[in-house]
Amino acid sequence: MKVYVVGHMNPDTDSVCSAIVFSYLLNKWKEKDGLIKIDGEAVPVIQGEPNPETKFVLEKFGVEKPEIIEDVEGKTIALVDFSEKAQAPKNIEKAEIIAIVDHHKIGDITTPNPILFVNLPVGCTATVLKKLFDWSGVEIPKELAGLMLASILSDTVIFKSATTTELDKEAAKELAKIAGIENIEEFGIEVKAKLSAVDELSxxxxxxxxxxxxxxxxxxxxxxxxxxxxxxxxxxxxxxxxxxxxxxxxxxxxxxxxxxxxxxxxxxxxxxxxxxxxxxxxxxxxxxxxxxxxxxxxxxxxxxxxxxxxxxxxxx
Amino acid sequence: MKVYVVGHMNPDTDSVCSAIVFSYLLNKWKEKDGLIKIDGEAVPVIQGEPNPETKFVLEKFGVEKPEIIEDVEGKTIALVDFSEKAQAPKNIEKAEIIAIVDHHKIGDITTPNPILFVNLPVGCTATVLKKLFDWSGVEIPKELAGLMLASILSDTVIFKSATTTELDKEAAKELAKIAGIENIEEFGIEVKAKLSAVDELSxxxxxxxxxxxxxxxxxxxxxxxxxxxxxxxxxxxxxxxxxxxxxxxxxxxxxxxxxxxxxxxxxxxxxxxxxxxxxxxxxxxxxxxxxxxxxxxxxxxxxxxxxxxxxxxxxx
Incomplete structure (x- = not known):
């Protein structure tokens, strides 16, 4: 039985990258010291085409674009970056939710059984995932560190958003080291510039x-x-x-x-x-x-x- | 501004002890490395008189019984061991919830802002709190380790309930060491025996x-x-x-x-x-x-x- 890891509608960089990163972590947790153990393989999915910023980030770190999913009826799923029914795929009420990792207000999704739900009041879901890697002693691969750093820079508008916390800044610093990114600010501008490309828009x-x-x-x-x-x-x-x-x-x-x-x-x-x-x-x-x-x-x-x-x- | 930490209605040992333990942790987090920082002091409260098992546990480790609270209108609160409105104090919708730590199914409580919500599918809230101490590097005082161990033994029926996980057993072992309890099983029977005292009941x-x-x-x-x-x-x-x-x-x-x-x-x-x-x-x-x-x-x-x-x- 596959576990589909999915972010919110109108996916942004954090929700796409966090689906990829949490899938990796869930698969690692099958081996040892997992906070939960899943049966099958975790695979990331998305609810729509990634935006130009996200595409740039995936290409830069050589990570494949997840498949698009629209209906989750009868599927086993994990949610990243949202906990509200309004942002969920079709037939969420007919899916089994086994985990939620998020950084927003607590939404209206309920479950019939106990699950892992980790929500922290920080600037980005990738920051919460960084903590989950640390807490369970799983090493972060270089390319995933890149995706997580880009997510943090995107969600916090290069640490300028009012939602930014010390935990986001610390996580970004450590992730930059793993990803081999020397100038975080510069990389942040490179990422954010992709949605600034307005030439082809009416x-x-x-x-x-x-x-x-x-x-x-x-x-x-x-x-x-x-x-x-x-x-x-x-x-x-x-x-x-x-x-x-x-x-x-x-x-x-x-x-x-x-x-x-x-x-x-x-x-x-x-x-x-x-x-x-x-x-x-x-x-x-x-x-x-x-x-x-x-x-x-x-x-x-x-x-x-x-x-x-x-x-x-x-x-x- | 005080933060009232409260467990569910008809309090059992886990919900009373977890309120005491999470209050301690929230106050420690004000000093360093906290996952969240509260402004005022955290104080444990309960929704009703503790049962004989809980009273025995509090007395054994020399910890004071929390005050009873019925109405939380206008108060700042944290929840332990539940996330359902039906188990909450009066006027929960007029309180500000700043954190939830639990091990049950995800309930219907929502929030207008991002908060800390850590729910793990384990046998006891005290097991989740043990993880939060470890993750934030806070030492567990001897008497609180005793309360946490008693909570785990009570909630998992001395590891016999189907809800028991490896995380509960590991946590109990480490807590027993800190609390100076040599025989966990024996202590479990001593705890559970308190609700077996039926002589004074009709x-x-x-x-x-x-x-x-x-x-x-x-x-x-x-x-x-x-x-x-x-x-x-x-x-x-x-x-x-x-x-x-x-x-x-x-x-x-x-x-x-x-x-x-x-x-x-x-x-x-x-x-x-x-x-x-x-x-x-x-x-x-x-x-x-x-x-x-x-x-x-x-x-x-x-x-x-x-x-x-x-x-x-x-x-x-």
Missing amino acids: ARDIILRDFKDFDMSGNKVGIGQIELVDLKLIEGRKEEILEELKKMKEEGGYHTVALMLTDIIKEGTELLVVTDDASVIEKAFGKKLEGNSVWLEGVMSRKKQVVPPLENAFSS | ARDIILRDFKDFDMSGNKVGIGQIELVDLKLIEGRKEEILEELKKMKEEGGYHTVALMLTDIIKEGTELLVVTDDASVIEKAFGKKLEGNSVWLEGVMSRKKQVVPPLENAFSS
């Missing part, structure tokens, strides 16, 4: 990559975000993006449509805005729009730094 | 200590269980218990009322039965009742070894 694709609608005091507001290692990468596309934002505003009946161009190295965001009332933006961020743009120093998070001040500005 | 109390109702093909069936280190302890009470079972059968309109007298050392159960149809018992267990009693060799578990054959006998 303006609409750029806006919609990570776009959410909000209701702010009865006004429809849409905010997208794209993280880039350098805003120069998108400099020549701004006019085109603004035209597209205007179109989306008309089509969707928005009060305001905005796109956060977040510079993860400089740690700030250029906000492109088309709106019925520019004073709301000024009220929210204490700065005037220049044309359709405003630079917000230190702003990295839509959830924590953009939505709350905007909601306050609309409601006051 | 016949009704003995039957109801762990009693459950079942609907078997439309027939009301009640089955109690009491675990004893030696059936001699209850020998002189059997007639009285049978009279009480008959009374309960009348009062409750049962088809069958039974009490399992389980000998945890001999590993078998004497089943006392009053029933409308003795042939059902014969069909279920392949043995005839002698008077109102039948010896079932190797039977330890109501859930796995008594209820299923009885249900089959009723339905066929």
Whole structure:
């Protein structure tokens, strides 16, 4: 009986790499000192095509792309990087879950029997897996150390995300040594740059990559975000993006449509805005729009730094 | 801000001792190498009066009984030995949960933020805590090693329960060394004997200590269980218990009322039965009742070894 190890929907680098890494560990645990013993062989699977960043990481360390799985009915599975039914493959309720390794809030997945569930409040599932290797005395192969390091750098935005902990930084240092990566920061930029490749995307694709609608005091507001290692990468596309934002505003009946161009190295965001009332933006961020743009120093998070001040500005 | 560490309702030895032990560990983690860092002081609490076994264990190792807590509204809490809302204190949904350590199936408790959740499929929460001490390099004080050893022996019925794993046995060995307990088995019998003390209990109390109702093909069936280190302890009470079972059968309109007298050392159960149809018992267990009693060799578990054959006998 195979054990399928799977990460969440819309897979990112951590969820793909952690499936590969946890499969390896489960197979090693069959030999000795395992926290659990599985019967068959563990194999990594994914819920969709990897993104360009993940593809780069797999190629760099010479690791094969896992097979895609959609339905897990009747299968034995282990979960990495999620514990919510909404992010699970089809028919999760008809699968047997034997383990969960994660770093998110505790989700709504329950089990009829005791299983291994290790969740730590750290920046990345790969950091939890690093601990599980250490705790069970299993050596980490060079190429898997590379995948784990890349996952940590990706999930923590090169240690800049507010979710980063000391455990993530320690794990990254040790993994870099095993993987033979000398400059962690440089490698992090190389990894994150892959999702900064916007040349082949249409303006609409750029806006919609990570776009959410909000209701702010009865006004429809849409905010997208794209993280880039350098805003120069998108400099020549701004006019085109603004035209597209205007179109989306008309089509969707928005009060305001905005796109956060977040510079993860400089740690700030250029906000492109088309709106019925520019004073709301000024009220929210204490700065005037220049044309359709405003630079917000230190702003990295839509959830924590953009939505709350905007909601306050609309409601006051 | 205090962190209250609490086990499940109707506390047993593992849930009380694990609350004490995890509190100690959380406080140690504030100093160094913690998997999580809490702000205030961790204090153990319990959801009800400890049973005689737990009281014996606390006294033996000179550890104070935790305070009782009923409502956790607005409090910061950590859970040990459960992850189900049904076993939680009042207003759990209005508390902030910062950690869960357990060895059961994964329950329905969710959190809005990432937390530490370590659940292993082993026989006892104390075994998981032993691992957490090892993994974070914290030394276990002698008296806490005693509590942990007693918890493992209690939960695994001195390693005889089907839930026992190699990890439990290893942990028990190492804990016995720290606690200065030379004969683990003997100590286990001493611990388990405390719940075998039936002299001060009425016949009704003995039957109801762990009693459950079942609907078997439309027939009301009640089955109690009491675990004893030696059936001699209850020998002189059997007639009285049978009279009480008959009374309960009348009062409750049962088809069958039974009490399992389980000998945890001999590993078998004497089943006392009053029933409308003795042939059902014969069909279920392949043995005839002698008077109102039948010896079932190797039977330890109501859930796995008594209820299923009885249900089959009723339905066929």
